[in-house]
Amino acid sequence: MFSRKSRWVQSLQHKFRERRFRTVLTMIEGQLAEKDSISILDAGGVVAYWRMLPAELRQRVHITILNLEESVEGDRHIERDGLTVELVAGDACNMPQYADDSFDMVHSNSVIEHVGSYSNMFRFASEVRRVGQVYYVQTPNFWFPIDPHNGVPFLHWFPDAMRAYLNSKMRLAMYQRTEYGTALIGRIEHCRMISARMLREFFPKADMKRERFLLLFTKSLIVTGK
Secondary structure (H helix, E strand, C coil), X not given: CCCCCCHHHHHHHHHHHHHHHHHHHHHHHHHHCCCCCEEEEEECCCHXXXXXXXXXXXXXXXXXXXXXXXXXXXXXXXXXXXXXXXXXXXXXXXXXXXXXXXXXXEEEECCHHHCCXXXXXXXXXXXHHHHEEEEEEEEEECCCCEECCCCEECHHHCCHHHHHHHHHHCCECCECCCCCCHHHHHHHHCCCCECHHHHHHHCCCCEEEEEEECCXXXXXXXXXXX
């Protein structure tokens, strides 16, 4: 029934992503007004996202993208179209390799809901605040009726047992149907959307922005701060 995200859902998500990037760009431009260059740690990001960065700024922005070890085969440097990116393996919930305020900015887009337990989310938030002089963190809103990870309405509101059962019976968007077992439980545990109230607990001093859809619904939550 729900085999994949429809094209209009993908197009809508892309438009929201571009709109959100304006906030990121404003933060970058604000820092570059005071410095010749800045460093950004993107926790759980991808290189393609940073192609939205204007060409005239790419030489002045040095990006480190950190993902789990299974996502990165050793440390790598990428230089393409004027953009310099370093890919590193690590756990954003625990970054002892980086001192306090190591980066001018820490950026995270739709990652905190994938780090597992709520304790891990707290650790993730603490590390983001610690290693970044400023931070930008975005996450889908739990109370938005459509789960953006698979485009299925209401699924993320179901108890874990029900979500696991449905995942074992049908293919949901980008997720293949999976037999009930360790792999399926791991998938459920590592996709927990959170509310504005909970996000505020993780980032108590942050400014929060609510991304609206049709004026009535909050689709995503964004926190920024120092």
